[in-house]
Amino acid sequence: MRVVTIKMDEQKKDSIELQQEQTQDEVKPAGRFIQLKPFRFIMLMFFTILITAGLTIFALTFGEKKVVEVKVPIERAEFSKLYEAFDLLKKNYYKDIDDEKVVNGAINGMFDALDDPYSDFMVKEEADQFNSGLSSSFQGIGAEIQERNGFITVVSPIKNSPAEKAGLLPKDIILTVDGKSIQGFSASEAVALIRGEKGTPVKITVKRGDKTEPIKMTIIRDDIPVETVYGEMLDGNIAHIQITSFSQNTAKELEKMLVEYKGKGMKGIVLDLRQNPGGYLEAAIEISNLFVPEGKPIVQVQQKDEEPKITNAIAGEKYNLPVTVLVDSGSASASEILAGALKESVGAKVVGETSFGKGTVQNVTPLKDGSNLKFTTGKWLTPNGNWINEKGIEPDVKVPYPSYASLPYLDPALEMKEGLQSDSVKAAEEMLEVLGYEPGKVDGSFDQYTERAVKKLQETSGLEETGILTGDTTYALMDALRAKIKADDPQLLKAKELLTGTPAKNEETTN
Secondary structure, three states: OOOHHHHHHHHHHHHHHHHHHHHHHHOOOOOOOOOHHHHHHHHHHHHHHHHHHHHHHHHHHHOOOOOOOOOOOOOOHHHHHHHHHHHHHHHOOOOOOHHHHHHHHHHHHHHHHHOOOOEEEEOOHHHHHHHHHHOOEEEEEEEEEEEEEEEEEEEEEEEOOOOHHHHHOOOOOEEEEOOOOEEOOHHHHHHHHHHHOOOOOOEEEEOOOOOOOOEEEEEOEEEOOOOEEEEEHHHOOOOEEEEEEEOOOHHHHHHHHHHHHHOOOOEEEEEOOOOOOOHHHHHHHHHHOOOOOOOOEEEEEEEOOOOOOEOOOOOOOOOOOOOOEEOOOOOOOOOHHHHHHHHHHHHHEEEOOOOOOOHHHHHHHHOOOOOOEEEEEEEEEEEOOOOOOOOOOOOOEEEOHHHHHHHHOOOOOOOOOOOOOHHHHHHHHHHHOOOOOOOOOOEEOOHHHHHHHHHHHHHHHOOOOOOOOHHHHHHHHHHHHHHHHHHHHHHHHHHHHHHHHHOOOOOOOOO
């Protein structure tokens, strides 16, 4: 058994050796070879594919004979029509198109389709003007405007601005700027035309109410004042404080004035928000917090598909004094937020005329090229949950302005003398009559009585008595009317009366 076993092992060994010899005969030795680790091999293949793809795209795009046309990939189906229209214009329009201008036009079209006068696309130049108007001084005429139903409408002129001095009023519709019709323009496009360097004139034509004859104005542009708070101490230690807009520093300006007047024995406040077009929401909240008791609501803001978020007053300095609030048709946006907060959370009486009625909140988002997207992100409600959009805040005591406060602007370049008949003559006669110069019958005809009244005005103003209404005489007439409006302000007198309990003299009110 042992011998057999040995032989079998030897046979096995011989068989293995034979197989190894046969294998060695079949394999041919290689000349040279490269050894690569797996990771390096994979990276080499990746870069090879990447370079090949790049060269292929370059050849297809810039080669003399393009095999395919490379287009922007469409990731969202709703833009397929937009890409298709752009490609067709680019290829088939009879001349080269301005790509940037066409794209900006497409964005403008999206905003126009919203049918929202407060949402707007602003190219870089318009965005710069918009930002400067909110945060610092700028040069222009000083009027807040908006687009409504294809027309540029004045919301309110800024206090002491060229627009206010020229007689521009809320709800005036601007028809032309320097002879160019601006119907269909966005508010930003209109601003770009109206603004300009200090000292330069701009000619505008406006439509006021139902008057058929447009009013022509030449307004000299100026630095628009950055101050937003003005004040005076009235009889009885009643502070009359006017806020003209809500900018970054408005709350600080107001606090400084309130501290000053408190030191002088202030017993009540008439907060004047007339012809204030609004501004920063945060500024309105900061100011409201000076009067609204801690924990009480100031405003509610409701965004898409969300419940209203209530902003309550926080702790801090509070002015627990009797307050009345003045508003008119030029009081909008942040003005209405403040008026609503004082009316519903403080119990302040609101006096004047129904406010403008802007109950939405806008956000401004800058794009990479410096342009802006300004669009409505929500609506705001008063503390009691009222939405005043397109309705306005109704005053507790309605007091209209006298009719002569809305008389049209008179062009100083126009020469009015005996024999002339026009609507401008009629407006001048109304002014002369209100001021007590007795121009005779107010019928639009410049007669001997009108001439005599003009001479009396010139005598009072220290001007040459020509009897002709033009130049400095026209300015003197409008300045005198403006002074009378301020002195006989029936809304202010009523607001003061509510604080003191003393009937105002010469008031013209309807309760």
